[in-house]
Amino acid sequence: MRNAVGAVDSVLLLGGRSEIGLAIVERLVRSGARRVVLAAREAAVSMLESLPEKPGAESAGTIADARDRLLSAGATEVHPVDFDAAAPESHADVVAAAVKLVGDLDVVIDAFGVLGEQTTYDHDPVAAAGAATANYTGHVSTGIAVAAQLREQGHGTFVVVSSVAGVRVRRANYVYGSAKAGLDGFAQGLGDALHGSGARVLVVRPGYVPTRMSAHVPSAPFPATASEVADAVADGLRSGAEVVWVPRRLRFVFAGMRLLPRSLWRRLPR
Structure with missing residues (x-):
């Protein structure tokens, strides 16, 4: 539950090694959140053995590193929970495990996924399907499970980290972009349902956003740091916003990009 002054107290991060996700959680901890659950692949094992995330996933180091970072920021509890995006049958159990550890969930952050390279997906349909699972279908089962819990509680915010890549899909990253487009639409529909x-x-x-996951991708205009994303999320939670753009100017940039004829859009550099 939210604390006596209405600040976030409990947080579940789906994608417990995500650099963006951890920046958001740290921002919330510095503002008063005290109980955190980090859900990631082999999280419980890596807490003991310092195992890194498997290649391809967005990673900020080990779960032990993340725990220490959040405890230093002011958290009093940081719990690891095993979570596999490709195992939808387990996702309701992950949410239930988090509730058992910290009680009602004030904020759940959906920040897992992979970026990969379009040139790889062009020649490897299995890898492309795996990326689509991590970036879209895994979010559907987790989102439905989270929504059921928040609806039962009667409060809580589900923060879904989408991307401008899904606002209008480019040929340079159409597997990733199309999955983010699906995720964005799903999140909006889920919000309406709640x-x-x-x-x-x-x-x-x-x-x-420059992270380990995006290190191989050339920088784009109007970049943002993970900390700036975290600040925008904190502001959005306070204001009751339904959508936040980071940076804000991208909202107007993409309003124009949506109007470009497809013949011009497909000429954008890869």
């Missing part, structure tokens, strides 16, 4: 329940969805649309 309307009136006391729970809500906050969709986050960052542009290029």
Whole structure:
């Protein structure tokens, strides 16, 4: 539950090694959150053995590193929970495990996924399908499970880290972009379904954010840091926003990009 002054107290991060996700959690911890659950692949094992995330996933180091970072920021509890995006049958159990550890969930952050390279996907349909699972279908089962919990609680915010890549899909990253487009649409629909329940969805649309996952991608105009995304999310939680763009100017940039004729859009550099 939120604490006596209405600040976030408990947080579940789906994608417990995500650099963006951890920046958001740290920002919330510095503002008063005290109980955190980090859900990631082999999280419980890596807490003991310092195992890194498997290649391809967005990673900020080990779960032990993340725990220490959040405890230093002011968290009093940081719990690891095993979570596999490709195992939808387990996702309701992950949410239930988090509730068992910290009680009602004030904020759930959906920040897992992979970026990969379009040139690889062009020649490897299996890898492309795996990326689509990590970036879209895995979010559907987790989102439905989270929504059920928040609806039962009668409060809480589901923060979904989308991307401007899904606003209009480019040929340079159409596997990733199409999955983000699906995720964005799903998150908006889920938010509408939760309307009136006391729970809500906050969709986050960052542009290029330099992280380990995006290190192989050239920088794009109007980049943002993970800390700037975290600040925007904190502001969105306070204001009750449904969508935040990071940086804000991208909202107007993509309003124009949506109007470009397809013949011009496909000529954008890869």
